[in-house]
Amino acid sequence: MENSKIREIAQQYETPLYIYDKKKIESNYNELKASIFPGARLFYSMKANPLVGICQIFKNLQAGIETASMGEMYVALQAGFLPENIIFTSPGKTREELKYALAKKIKLINIESFREAQMISEIAKELGIIAKIGIRVNPAVCYSNAKIKMTGVSSQFGIEEEQLTQEFFDKISKLENLEIQGIQIYMGTQLLLAEDIVKNTEYAMKLAVSLSERYGFKLRYLNVGGGFGVKYFKNETPLDFVELKEKMNELHKQLNDSLKDTEVIFESGRFLMANTGEFVTKVLYTKESKGQKYVVCDGGSNFHSSAAFLGRFVRNNFPLHTIPEGEQLTEATVCGPLCTPLDVIGQKVSINSDIDENHLVVIEMSGAYGYTYSPCRFLSHEQPYEILVDGEEIKVLRNRSNAQEYMNGQNIL
C-alpha cells in the first residue's frame, strides 16, 4: 500500500493497527483458484485471519471455509457461510464442539482418531441424524521444502496411513449413524515449490482413491490441503503459478477419471492473506545501548509475534520499512513496548538514519498469522484497530479496545 495512504489511516485511527487490502485478497483468491486442479473448490482456512469481515470477502468470492473450533464455526456462520460450505478439522475437538458442528449440519467433520468417530456416532444417534465424516490421514511421505512438517512425520494430526487397515474400517463400519464421505490430507504450510505441492497432491489423490476402493466407501470429498507458501525473506523464491497450473493440469488429465464423482477441495490461509496486510506501529522513543540503536514502538510482538520469530527456526526479519523512508540508512533494532527482550520485531535492520518519534514502522506480509497468532493480552495494552481498504473506502473491521475491557469476565474479590 502507498505510504501516503498508510500515513492517512494511521493519523485517522490510533496506532498500532493492521491494514488489509480487499483488492489483493480478491486477486490472490482468483490467482490461486485458477492454478489448482481444474474444477476443484478453494476453501479459506480462517485460522490465518479470523476477522468476520475478512471471512465475508471470501464468502462473496464463493469460497468454502475451513474451521478449527466452535468459535471459528460461529464466526463463519455469522459471515454468512452456509453450513454446507463449512468444514471442521482439529486434532482436539471437544464433545461440545462436535455437537455444535452436527447440530448446524456443516459439510464435513474430519476425524483425527477412532475415538473421535465413536463420539460423533454417539452424538449423531442422540440427535437422530447421520454424521458425515472425512478421515484426516497422516500419509507416510511428504514432499516439502518447509521447515515445519505436519505430515510424513510423527505428529498429533490425523490417523497414520499405516493404521488405516481392514480392521480399522471394520470397526468404523460398526459405528451407527456415521458415514465416511471423504479423506483429508494436509501436507504442511509454506510450500514454495510447485513440484512439491503437485507431488503431494498426487500422492494424496492416489491414496484416497485406493482407500475408497479397497475399503468400499464412496469418496464424495477429497480434501488435499494446500500449504501454498509466500515469499517472506530475501533467500526465498515465490511459488511459480505458471508451473503450478501446468502441473495441476497434467495431474488432472491423469486422475480425472478416478475422481469424476469426487469433489476436490484445496485449503489456503497463508497464501490468500499474507501479502494483503500490514502492521503499522509508531515510534515512541529512540535510544542507544552499548553502541546499538534501538527504536521502541507502541506495538510489537504482543500483536505480531510472527515478526518476532515466534514458532520460527530461523531469525529472519519480516520485510519492513519506515515512514518517512529516508535516504541515509542506519542499523537499528525495532522493539515493541513489552518488558521482555524477546519483543523485537526487526533485529538489526537497515532503516532511515533520521528515524524519530512519531515516525511509522510498517511490517509487510502481515495479513496471515499476525494478530490472531499473538500473545495479545500480555501486558494489557489496548488492542489494535484492524482496518480494511476497499477501493476508496476505509472500513473498520475491528475497533480498538480500551483498558476497561481487561476487566470483562473478571471478578473483583
Ligand SMILES: Cc1ncc(COP(=O)(O)O)c(C=O)c1O
Ligand atoms: C488442516 C489445515 N488446513 C489448512 C491450514 C492452513 O495452512 P496455510 O495457512 O499454510 O494455507 C492449516 C494450517 O495449519 C491446517 O492445519
